[in-house]
Amino acid sequence: MSSSPSINQGPNTYDAIVVGSGISGGIAAKELTQKGLKTLVLERGRNVEHSVDYITEEHRPWDEPFRGQTDRRKMQEEQYVQSQAGPVNESNAHFFINDRDNPYTLGEDSDFLWIRGHQVGGRSLTWGRQCYRLSDLDFEANAREGVEIDWPIRYEDIAPWYDYMEEYVGISGQAEGIPHLPDGKFLPPMAMNCVEQDFRESIEQNFDNRTMTIGRTAMLTQTHNGRGACQYRNLCSRGCSYGAYYSSQVGGLRDARETGNMTLRPNSIVYEVIFDSDTGRARGVRVIDRETEEELEFHADVIFLCASALGSTQILLNSTSNDFPDGLANSSGALGHYVMDHPFKAGAFAEMPGYEDQYYHGRRANGIYIPRFRNVNGDQQDGFLRGYGYQGGASRAGWARGIGNDSFGVDFKESLREPGPWSMFLLGFGEMLPRYENYVELDPEVTDRWGLPVLRFHTSLSDNEQNMRQDMADSAAEMLEAAGGRNVTPFVDDYAVGEGIHEMGTARMGADPNESVLNEYNQAHDVPNLFVTDGACMTSAGCQNPSITYMALTARAVDYAVEQMNNGGL
Amino acid sequence: MDRRQALSRIALLTGSALSYSTIAGVLGGCEVPDAPDWQPETLTSVQAEQLRLLADTIIPATDTPGAGDVGVERFIDQIITYWMVEEERDHFLSGVGRAQEQALERFGDDIEGLTSDQRAELMQELVEAAEAQPADVVKVEMDAAWAAYGDPVEVVEGTRQPPELEVTLDPFFYRLKELTMVGYYTSEPGATEELQYIHVPGRYDGCEPLEDVGRTWAV
Ligand SMILES: Cc1cc2nc3c(=O)[nH]c(=O)nc-3n(C[C@H](O)[C@H](O)[C@H](O)COP(=O)(O)OP(=O)(O)OC[C@H]3O[C@@H](n4cnc5c(N)ncnc54)[C@H](O)[C@@H]3O)c2cc1C
Ligand code: SF4
Numbered sequence: 001m002s003s004s005p006s007i008n009q010g011p012n013t014y015d016a017i018v019v020g021s022g023i024s025g026g027i028a029a030k031e032l033t034q035k036g037l038k039t040l041v042l043e044r045g046r047n048v049e050h051s052v053d054y055i056t057e058e059h060r061p062w063d064e065p066f067r068g069q070t071d072r073r074k075m076q077e078e079q080y081v082q083s084q085a086g087p088v089n090e091s092n093a094h095f096f097i098n099d100r101d102n103p104y105t106l107g108e109d110s111d112f113l114w115i116r117g118h119q120v121g122g123r124s125l126t127w128g129r130q131c132y133r134l135s136d137l138d139f140e141a142n143a144r145e146g147v148e149i150d151w152p153i154r155y156e157d158i159a160p161w162y163d164y165m166e167e168y169v170g171i172s173g174q175a176e177g178i179p180h181l182p183d184g185k186f187l188p189p190m191a192m193n194c195v196e197q198d199f200r201e202s203i204e205q206n207f208d209n210r211t212m213t214i215g216r217t218a219m220l221t222q223t224h225n226g227r228g229a230c231q232y233r234n235l236c237s238r239g240c241s242y243g244a245y246y247s248s249q250v251g252g253l254r255d256a257r258e259t260g261n262m263t264l265r266p267n268s269i270v271y272e273v274i275f276d277s278d279t280g281r282a283r284g285v286r287v288i289d290r291e292t293e294e295e296l297e298f299h300a301d302v303i304f305l306c307a308s309a310l311g312s313t314q315i316l317l318n319s320t321s322n323d324f325p326d327g328l329a330n331s332s333g334a335l336g337h338y339v340m341d342h343p344f345k346a347g348a349f350a351e352m353p354g355y356e357d358q359y360y361h362g363r364r365a366n367g368i369y370i371p372r373f374r375n376v377n378g379d380q381q382d383g384f385l386r387g388y389g390y391q392g393g394a395s396r397a398g399w400a401r402g403i404g405n406d407s408f409g410v411d412f413k414e415s416l417r418e419p420g421p422w423s424m425f426l427l428g429f430g431e432m433l434p435r436y437e438n439y440v441e442l443d444p445e446v447t448d449r450w451g452l453p454v455l456r457f458h459t460s461l462s463d464n465e466q467n468m469r470q471d472m473a474d475s476a477a478e479m480l481e482a483a484g485g486r487n488v489t490p491f492v493d494d495y496a497v498g499e500g501i502h503e504m505g506t507a508r509m510g511a512d513p514n515e516s517v518l519n520e521y522n523q524a525h526d527v528p529n530l531f532v533t534d535g536a537c538m539t540s541a542g543c544q545n546p547s548i549t550y551m552a553l554t555a556r557a558v559d560y561a562v563e564q565m566n567n568g569g570l
Numbered sequence: 571m572d573r574r575q576a577l578s579r580i581a582l583l584t585g586s587a588l589s590y591s592t593i594a595g596v597l598g599g600c601e602v603p604d605a606p607d608w609q610p611e612t613l614t615s616v617q618a619e620q621l622r623l624l625a626d627t628i629i630p631a632t633d634t635p636g637a638g639d640v641g642v643e644r645f646i647d648q649i650i651t652y653w654m655v656e657e658e659r660d661h662f663l664s665g666v667g668r669a670q671e672q673a674l675e676r677f678g679d680d681i682e683g684l685t686s687d688q689r690a691e692l693m694q695e696l697v698e699a700a701e702a703q704p705a706d707v708v709k710v711e712m713d714a715a716w717a718a719y720g721d722p723v724e725v726v727e728g729t730r731q732p733p734e735l736e737v738t739l740d741p742f743f744y745r746l747k748e749l750t751m752v753g754y755y756t757s758e759p760g761a762t763e764e765l766q767y768i769h770v771p772g773r774y775d776g777c778e779p780l781e782d783v784g785r786t787w788a789v
Pocket of ligand 2: 219229230231232233234235236237239240241242243244245363365
């Protein structure tokens with residue numbers, strides 16, 4: 001604990017409380033403390049100290065107890081939901097929750113995969129680091145198409161905050177001048193390999209309106225803000241002692257701590273925001289200590305919920321009072337509804353002939369990106385609204401290509417000393433429409449290990465998403481064919497909502513307090529000193545990886561909140 | 571998609587940003603104990619020696635160590651002890667038994683007594699048997715699957731449940747080969763002498779002549 005509450009306040013009283021220390025909470029903490037507010041950061045998970053707690057970072061393949069996969073029995077017993085998301089493996093499983101302690105329930109015909117990291121840093125430790133701006137194609141989409149409600153902001157409102165956050169976070173990428181995927185403040189881009197370069201050319205020659213760029217990623221291609229450059233190890237989700245990818249540990253929390261204004265309290269499960277009926281404001285929060293099970297109360301002038309979209313929603317739903325019987329700040333009834341994610345697991349791959357004499361050095365933990373080309377620039381799809389982008393990349397097959405075949409012996413061994421053929425892989429990430437029927441509520445019966453009601457999910461895909469996923473496979477195959485790919489294999493694999501790990505939308509922003517939870521500054525319409533700046537605020541989903549947008553909105557909301565506080569407006 | 575298709579799909583992806591964890595998601599692995607007085611936990615000492623020799627037939631020593639030199643049989647013992655469910659374990663062990671019977675029938679000797687040429691012939695027969703035998707996919711009762719380990723899984727009723735556990739009972743040769751390859755190429759000699767591995771590459775070059783890079787990257 002780095003600082004105590006200021007003298008003229010009571011114990012357990014701060015200027016600001018931030019709930020959650022992940023991607024949005026880290027930024028909220030930094031911005032609030034740098035503006036001079038004594039800030040308490042409450043985090044339900046354990047502490048994770050930069051570098052010190054990256055316990056698997058130095059493991060070589062032969063050091064890993066289960067060589068990368070994981071203890072299957074332990075997964076089945078403790079992480080049976082988490083382990084269904086591709087990126088969970090032996091070396092990072094300790095940064096994902098125990099599913100037995102944190103259960104949730106499903107409504108009829110619903111499925112949801114809720115992938116969480118409860119620890120200081122949240123999922124900033126394990127995220128994929130891809131960062132793309134939204135544009136007015138996204139901010140205007142609902143209004144243009146008459147889908148649900150309009151965003152209360154436009155690109156020009158957020159653009160300076162993207163600039164600000166990108167410069168802080170450090171995003172490597174290539175400026176391309178694509179209006180609907182705006183360029184940012186980029187560090188030098190990572191390189192494409194030969195096959196990727198070729199593929200980009202093929203796409204541009206063969207398809208109007210499509211292009212490909214190197215992934216825009218929160219990984220440093222040069223030293224930046226006191227953090228080291230990427231060493232191309234591709235071990236990121238174990239934690240990175242170089243600080244080469246952005247996490248709260250090397251970003252927001254580090255800089256908040258430096259101000260001397262932050263108190264970080266791990267193991268603090270916030271279960272309620274206290275509403276003061278007299279003032280019409282939030283007074284503070286109630287907490288259960290995860291270890292001692294002690295119940296505590298903390299007060300502050302302003303509260304930022306950054307517990308991840310569904311985490312913050314759960315807290316609000318659980319904060320009932322006479323004024324707000326259906327959950328705090330929920331006079332609109334929108335709270336918990338409009339769950340969105342980025343449907344994926346559809347695309348294609350193919351062998352790419354040629355370049356047998358070329359290989360690569362280093363493990364680039366980044367791929368390529370094909371920006372959205374559907375329903376934009378004159379393209380019009382009958383089967384679905386909105387669009388998707390592709391992530392992917394090219395690589396050469398390694399030793400594992402020998403597993404499925406019948407060969408063995410000296411020649412077989414020798415043959416694997418050389419890498420196998422090149423292949424190219426494209427995976428779509430699509431926009432899901434906001435729908436009232438996709439919602440979470442508190443389960444009336446089931447509680448978690450701490451006696452708190454769990455969320456019940458009512459989530460499924462509509463035809464729009466299903467049709468879009470089919471198109472992801474078809475169009476990827478088409479581009480691979482055009483580039484001379486062999487054995488082009490399109491696929492549309494099973495996908496459950498949430499599996500994209502971009503869950504959002506359950507406390508949406510909007511101009512009308514009757515239809516939305518938050519206003520244009522992420523401020524609760526009903527409770528002026530309450531802000532929600534994680535993915536819950538999203539009015540529509542875009543198809544871009546969302547976290548940089550959460551960061552930009554968080555910094556913008558803090559700026560607004562502090563200005564209001566200084567003017568006596570909160 | 572069956573498991574072999576999945577494996578070859580994944581093999582195609584090796585090296586992409588997605589590959590490492592995806593591959594790891596399909597293949598199992600275990601720390602190989604390197605104590606000199608190692609004793610198998612599930613295998614008999616004889617079976618362990620037989621598996622060592624069979625693995626070495628798949629990846630023999632050349633100018634670099636073979637699978638028989640890097641403790642692949644220890645890795646296999648750990649996998650069948652701590653990773654496989656009963657059905658998989660029984661299926662694999664009966665495969666070892668049948669290979670031994672075949673050695674006796676064909677050459678009148680135990681696997682341990684065969685020359686390396688005879689072992690290669692035996693292996694070829696295992697390949698042919700495997701080609702003829704389709705893989706079985708069986709669903710496993712979770713409770714039963716882990717009963718041998720102690721606590722069965724208890725998940726609060728009504729909450730999102732663990733997925734059903736489906737295991738594939740591969741023909742013996744394919745499972746043996748997979749375990750051998752994973753054990754070998756993730757071992758230190760396999761990764762660093764036969765192939766190459768650099769923990770901290772330090773730079774990324776997307777187009778470097780294969781000649782200059784040298785061998786396949788282990789990871
Ligand atoms: C494997 C993986 C890959 C991803 N790839 C990308 C990507 O490439 N690009 C991208 O933009 N996004 C990606 N994401 C998503 C990204 O991680 C999230 O969008 C982002 O972390 C959300 O930030 P957040 O602050 O809202 O939530 P989190 O980072 O999840 O942080 C929330 C924090 O709040 C805490 N908390 C929750 N409830 C409570 C409570 N009641 N009391 C106290 N504390 C609480 C949690 O413990 C956690 O620490 C990925 C995620 C994963 C797991
Ligand atoms: S690839 Fe780069 S960012 Fe990832 S762990 Fe290695 S050095 Fe860190």
